[in-house]
Amino acid sequence: MFKKILNYWLKFGELLLRINTFIILFFIYFLFFPFFSVYYKIFKKQTKNTTWQKPINSNINLKEPF
């Protein structure tokens, strides 16, 4: 019985956590992204007659920033 009640609360807690995460992500997305999006869309390079680009790393580079 105790296990059942505990499971119920755990599931409820998990649901709350998911709702919270969703709300946080919703705010991040709709508050911050519009500004950067406009900036990004204005300065995005347009390609013509080719999609080949210079590679980000031409040679072996095994580092990561963090």
Add this chain to the structure above:
Amino acid sequence: MAQYILGISAFYHDSAVVLLKDGEIVSASHEERFTRKKHDSSFPEKSAFFCLKKAKITASDLEAVVFYDKPWLKFERIIKNFLEVFPRGFWQFSKALPLWLHQKLFIKKIISKTLGINSNKIFFSDHHLSHSLSSVCTSPFKESAVLTLDGVGEFATTSLGVYENNKFKKLLEIHYPHSLGLLYSTITGFLGFKVNSAEYKVMGLAPYGKDSFKEEVRKLVNLYEDGSFSLNLKYFEFQYGKKMWSKNLEKLFGKSRKPETELTQRDFDLAYSLQKLTEEIILNLVKFAKKKTNKNNLCLAGGVALNCVANGKILKSKIFDDIYIKPASGDAGGAIGAAYAYFLDKGGKIINKDYFNPYLGSDFSKAEIKEFLDKKKIVYRDLKTDEDCISNIAKKIKGNNVIGWFQGRTEFGPRALGNRSILADARNYDNWQKVNLKIKFREDFRPFAPTCLEEELNNYFDLKKPSPYMLLTAQVKSKNIPAVTHKDNSARIQTINEKQNPKYYKLIKKFYELTSCPVIINTSFNVRSEPIVNSPEDAFNTFINTEMDYLVLDNFIIKKTENLKFVSEKMKKKHLAKFVLD
């Protein structure tokens, strides 16, 4: 002291681990072989410990662990993508971000904690570099152009490089969202098959169709004179949507097919036109690669390089004198390239050998197999010598029996190449349906691949070079092997010689002596959606729950009719239910 480097690919699809010892691959395994989940993408812990155990070392003996791509660069691409498609990407954003924040940005920590290794020994290659090096470092060529094609890595979806004087240099890339892999995957999903898993089924479906969607599929892409291409994004939603295609694609081809429903002529025709378009794009890229590098040989890698029909066309086009595609061309093989990236960076010298040995996974000794059989009380015969076993089984294949063949080390890569295979007589057309429907439980349109003695290749197939990894398709010359001849008279060929796999070679040679036919059916030892069997127990479970006639574990022969006590409908259903259909 020997230098050990561990290469890892994980978290997207097909997790795998490779162990290099002084620049030589000593072991490699897909995680799915241990976890029994097809295309398992979880961290390949079991494979990593298998590789260490096989080499009789511990994690502290490793000089470096190299992950096959750069998570932070990939994360940058994902954020840029959301900016580009704002505000349509919220659904994908809410799904992706928690996963990245919980796991994918902290791969160093996961590796360090799981293997118990210092984090300063952990490095990150980049996705297409890993693909490129996995191919050039296992190829027979000292100089080559290198073309990689897949869904997407960090930013790149296609890359062109050059390998010479033991050095690799990436020359050009095509960036996301313009991706040949994603184009193929989108239509795979549209045709009701599982994305990142069942693309090969669309390739197998194509020969049943005709080019009635030639004009329509052309609308999906823009092709440029320099071989590059871009996707016409109004037909795709993979950047932001729940599904990969948009309503515009449905306007073009009609409603998408629901999984497991009947295939129609529309589906066959769409698969055909897509395959033709893919071949055209690949050939354009190959021509450009030749022009840009002026090398005589080409190495291919990435998931798209598993398209053996396109590979066959590249070879036939003679743009390059020779081509090489390694057996684990998809993401799993990226682990090879990651390990070699560190090896080359530290001044290691690659020795390009004539043949890359794909038998790198688990193996079991005679004693271990015997112990398993005795413990389970399975009725078996021990034929003691290879010669007796080969002679016995060749006769059984001739007698129209279907054989589960389990020998030596597991293959690295998606194809069974004669160590974890189901074998049958290619001369009997009925075996196509028998193996498809009663043993593999898979769709009836899917063809079977042949294994042919290398010296007999030209008598049976229109193929100018051996194909040891089953990655080239060619036309069949003989009418004697209907069970491996596809609708368009083609076959995906594996050639074998004595050096590559002596026991398997001798088996087919014996079959040839008995029947005058040097070709047999070879399909992977699994049922639909099951990873290829890894252990004797996996092999026995698959054998007993299908209509195979004999199982051969090393030289132990197990006859189905002598083990009927293990056969039950309930067990069969339970076994098949374990695997999620692809």
